[in-house]
Amino acid sequence: MTKRKDDVCEVFCINEGKVASARASMKPDGTVFRLAAVFKVLGDPTRTRIISALLQEELCVCDLACLAGISPSAVSHQLRVLRNMNLVKYRKEGRIAYYSLDDDHIASILTAGLKHVEE
Amino acid sequence: MTKRKDDVCEVFCINEGKVASARASMKPDGTVFRLAAVFKVLGDPTRTRIISALLQEELCVCDLACLAGISPSAVSHQLRVLRNMNLVKYRKEGRIAYYSLDDDHIASILTAGLKHVEE
DNA sequence: CTTACATATGAATACATGTTCATATATAAT
DNA sequence: ATTATATATGAACATGTATTCATATGTAAG
Secondary structure, three states: OOOOOOOHHHHHOOOHHHHHHHHHHOOOHHHHHHHHHHHHHHOOHHHHHHHHHHOOOOEEHHHHHHHHOOOHHHHHHHHHHHHHOOOEEEEEEOOEEEEEEOOHHHHHHHHHHHHHHOO | OOOOOOOHHHHHOOOHHHHHHHHHHOOOHHHHHHHHHHHHHHOOHHHHHHHHHHOOOOEEHHHHHHHHOOOHHHHHHHHHHHHHOOOEEEEEEOOEEEEEEOOHHHHHHHHHHHHHHOO
């Protein structure tokens, strides 16, 4: 196998035209990367469960820990990940932090995913 | 910290009522798990790019390798992952395998995700 | 001012995962 | 038949990641 690592595209594409047009109509790399990042964050069972629970109503860390069946510490770690991706937001009431979905798109993504999963 | 690992839920929930109702309205564990699995599969930049390219038209392994900028071998591995999750299907034409999205839900999921990413 | 509690966070460990490399299979061409 | 090509696959390695544990922060209560 002596394919050169660079310019693989130019030389080894089978349908250069299709590749060129596909490339032209694709979202920019940054967008694809951020999209992947969002899906990756949603792609952990614990976090999916958390988001799924928050579809109904806001919940505090402890309650989410109950629902997910893991320690509050683990939930807190995961909530930070979700926060960093702008998937959840929270409000503080005393020492209790109530988390909720950050915007309506999140529910749409979940719903679309469920349609595929539930066939 | 002397919290028992079992029955954490019963003892340490702050709002038992909210937790109970959230639990009742949540999808079964199996569904949540499969949903997470779908998102996890979509959560890799290479696979997101592949799916994104296939939104336009079917493409063969080599062309996808060009678009993703990785080896055909790596693409083939990823295509198997996507196949296992029923996200893509393929038809053979001679020795060339043309891949396409398996159903319309996939596009919906991508679109919903893009709305969040593009704000 | 302590004490208790809800949450957050850093470090460490155990586990999963994506790519590469080598090789296999299958189909077309010579 | 032999060679070239398109794809598939197994093993290995390197990297990433989710949980746990220990600890820190901040808030309410005694």
